[in-house]
Amino acid sequence: MTDLFTASTLPPTGATTAASRSRSGNGRDRKAARRRKLRRQVRTLLVLVITLAAVAGAGWFVFRETDLFGFVSPLESKDFPGPGGEQVQVEIAPGAPGEAMGQALYDAGVVASVGAFVEAYEANPNAQLIQAGTHVMLTEMRAADAVALLAKNEKVExxxxxxxxxxxxxxxxxxxxxxxxxxxxxxxxxxxxxxxxxxxxxxxxxxxxxxxxxxxxxxxxxxxxxxxxxxxxxxxxxxxRGVPQDQWQAVLTKASLVEREAKFPQDRPKMARAIENRLERGMTLDIDASTAYGLGKPGTELTYEDNHDANNPYALYVHLGLPPTPIANPGSSALDAVLNPEPGDWVFWVAVNLDTGETKFAETIQQHNKNVEELRAWQAANGG
Structure with a gap:
């Protein structure tokens, strides 16, 4: 068997042929080239990453600082130098947070940015006092001044x-x-x-x-x-007050009579009881204020004929029961008097002093006539 690598085919020990040197050199060059190419690719990638980061940062800045139409964004913490220009009205919604207030002010031209307002809002301890409503502001105010003015709550009301x-x-x-x-x-x-x-x-x-x-x-x-x-x-x-809905109109009507007839709060529960007593007994209510309402004239100008005019549905001297509608808009004390009348048997009342409105109540016609005499005496002493 012949060894393929005989002495005649091998180069001398320690020697390198030109061809082998050439092949070895080419290998080293290719490796060096690959390393250089790799370094270039790494540098390119780094440049690309840095560029993309810069573009992204710029994009975020542009997004924050400008809106879609190129105007300065309200998110930027820009501020006007103040002190302000023309008056404008700004509506602050109930429960609005600082950002919503800032947006309303920015939209009205009061502050230069929402960001500046929010910063001023968070820095002012009185900002929590701001109330909902329409506030009078100035255009182009410093954000801090806008917060301070809002906190005064000088609303348009x-x-x-x-x-x-x-x-x-x-x-x-x-x-x-x-x-x-x-x-x-x-x-x-x-x-x-x-x-x-x-x-x-x-x-x-x-x-x-x-x-x-x-x-x-x-x-x-x-x-x-x-x-x-x-x-x-x-x-x-x-x-x-727990009034059943089918009684709303009746309660308001009775309360309106009490409201117009009783001058003093302490008289109202008695008046309410007297009205109930008369209704229960089938008596006419004989209330001048109702007649006056129906005629559209002051009660002090009523005549006997007015009170007994059957063509007036509010003439309670001739018509039984309550008038067709309330005769006024009663307050809370009149409502409470109707719903909680004072216990008693009164069916008559009369003002015995027309200046003070002092009113006396009676259970019988005899007592009532005596009270009427007192009224007549006062009238005689005061010119009729």
Whole structure:
């Protein structure tokens, strides 16, 4: 057997042929080339990663600092130098967090950014005092000044106070005077009971259902919304007192009579009892205030003929029972008197002093006539 690698075919020990040197050199070059290529690829990848990171960071900055149309974003904490320009009204919603307040102010041109407002809001301990409502602000305010002004709660509010015993006509007069809203719009709302939430028990008439109270009027209020608040407060009062719904109108009617007849709170429970006693005995109520309401004239100007005019459904000297509707809008004390009348057998009452309104109650006609004599004496001493 012949060894393929005989001495004649092997190079001398320690020697390298030109061909072998060439092959060895080429191998080293290829390896070096691969290493250089790898280093270039790594550098390229690093550059790409850094570039992408820079682009992403720039994109986030652009997203934060500009909106889709290229304007400065409200998220940027830019601030106006102040002190402010023209007045504007800003509505702060109930329970609004600082970000929502800032957005409302930014939209109105009050602050330069939501971010600046939120920072100022979080830095001001009085910010938690800010109340919902319409606030008067200035355009281009410093965020810190805007927070401080909001915390003062100098809101745009009109106070509409409706006294106890006002009629619907008087309520509308007062509302038009205070708010400047159109009277025709009030009339239109009253003519549309559904628009003010008037219950079916009212029979389409708002008399007695416009609760006396103080109402805070904001710029977006309308006659219908104001009247609706009054109706809802009355419904709430009746519901809270546990009055069955089928008795709502009767209770309001009785309370309106008490409201207009009794001058002092301590007289109202007695008055309510006297009215109940007369109704139970089938007696006419003989209430001047009802006659006056039906005729649209002051009670002090009534005549005997007025009180006995059968054409007036509110003339309770000739018509048994309650009048067709309440004659005024009663307050809470009149409602409570009707629901909790004072125990007693009174069926008569008369004001014996027309200046002070002092009223005396009687169980019998004899007692009543004596009280009437006292009234006549006062009239004689005071010019009739």
């Amino acid at each position: 009109l106070k509409l106070t409706i006294p106890e015993g006002y009629t619907v006509a008087q309520v509308v007069d007062r509302a038009v005077e205070v708010t400047g809203l159109d009277r025709a719009a009030f009339d239109a709302a009253l003519a549309d009971p559904a628009s003010i939430g008037l219950p079916a028990e009212a029979g389409g008439k708002a008399e007695g259902w416009l609760a006396p109270s103080t109402y805070y009027v904001v710029p977006n209020d309308t006659p219908a919304s104001l009247l609706s608040q009054m109706v809802q407060q009355t419904v709430g009062s009746l519901t809270q």
